[in-house]
Amino acid sequence: MTRLLKILEYGLSSLARRKFKNFSIIAIYSFTIAALASILLLTHSLKEIAVNVLADGPDIVVQRLTGGRHDLIPANYTQGIEQLAGVGRVTPRIWGYYYDSLYQTNYTMLGVQQDMPQLEMVEGRMVVADGECTVGQGVATAQNAEIGNELLLINSAGIGSTCEITGMFKARSNLWTNDLILFTKDDLQRFFATPAGLATDITVEVFNPKEIPVVAQKIRQLFPDTRPVTINEILHTYESVFNWRSGMMLTIFASSLIAFSILAWDKATGISGEEKQEIGILKAIGWDTGDILALKFSEGSVISVTAFLLGIFFAYIHVFLLGAPLLVPVLKGWSVLFPPLHLVPYVNMYQIFTLGFLTIVPYMASTVIPSWKSAITDPESIMRG
């Protein structure tokens, strides 16, 4: 035990002795890790967010198609749908997007209804009466608004209207709740000038998730002008988007990994004459191969673990605190899908471990193997210098 501890101590002091070299290795190494980890953290987090949002959503959304385009749907279709077996609550929704030209932001507007996911209030209360509205945190921040303030909105006909902010809810997944504004249905119907008796779409609750496709099929038969979109289909769409993106990401990931391996390989083949001589000297004066391996192992693990943890730390800050500014240009497509405000820090430990494995192991191998090779040869050459 003392033996190992002393060797570790010597390892640390030899690291300190090659400060400049080791510092540059740690810098390059942790930068690589930070780049790879940023990609992993970002993709994983976006995926989690999407899945969470959808999990809160309705089982089926029924849209009406006119000429292949999304159109308003008669609210009384609900009656027909409610008759179907296994169907729970059926709700017509009024919702839409609103572009605030003053602040240059997009909001989602939704009429309150019973089957909404529970929203956690930060302050105040939910909207109950016409002329009132409740906003997500993002909206409040963007408008610099407080409870009791009047929110000014201008509809597509150019007519302005105001609503009083009654409360603010927590942006749970940050994605759609962050930029959401809630109104009474009537208010919103007036604002969007939606004709009476029509809705944007209809949401359907299905008791047994297994029956969702069957119910969707029946709705289609009942109302041939509709397109019921199931949660699974939406998930699929997201999945395929993510898979396509993941594929691209994987390419970047792989190429970084290759670059990293080249670096490691370079180091492996480039064990310096000085290092070789040192190993020879140590062997000659009584260090055995195991002692030398322990030495190189301790040096290698200090470097790679430090670099790895630093890299993960930088990646976390980059992605979750700064909003991945260095990756966003690469991910243009995404910024349309997800106006990234602040990403929720979802971390997949499995991915992090994989990354650790894929980088620490090759690095360790590249430091330990050449040292081992030079340690197993007889130290005879040391006698001749």
Add this chain to the structure above:
Amino acid sequence: MPLIIKTEHVSKYYNRHKPDEVRALDDVSLTIAQGEALVLNGASGSGKTTLLSLIGCMARPTSGSVSIQDKEVSKLPERFLTDIRRQTFGFIFQQLNLIRNISVMENIQLPLYPSAIPMREMNRRAIEILTRLNILNKARMKVSALSGGEQQRVAIARALINQPQIIIADEPTAHLDSSLAAELLEILSELNRGGKTVVIATHDPYVSRHRLIDRIIRMRDGRIIGGSEP
């Protein structure tokens, strides 16, 4: 006096069966008694270093056998040879082989790192030896900042730290002026009086004629061509 080193019909070839084959040692049989001080003498290329490296368990003979303290070592696995090197030998190399960018203290303690000897004891021994060699004031300095003679003394200190039975020195006076050479031989004499076996390869007549030396072995072309009292 009991035998401490014995070589029997030892030969060493380099690049065996190749056009550039070298027979560095040819059928060398030699016995060295415990406490003896012995010089290997011979022209450059005669095989002195090769013989020292076989005796010192740094290399293995192509044929023949080497025994240290009655133990046949030429067939032992590497691991055991390392242990023997650490426990039995102190080496002073022809090229000093110090690690230049670490301190004197660390250099001389290196042979004790792979052992159970606690750090406190290591420090005690190092200070004792450095005091004896009169370089304690350089203990914290890097080897690269020392003069040649000082480096030589660091190399000697490193050879002594593990309290070896046998001291092997290859051309130890090569880089020393005459007063430093005298000092070195004094140190070796003192160790020899304390019972250590000393084997020196040299062609420096000053060493061969020193009163420390009990026996001179003459070598040529990898063979022993004679031995004599100095």
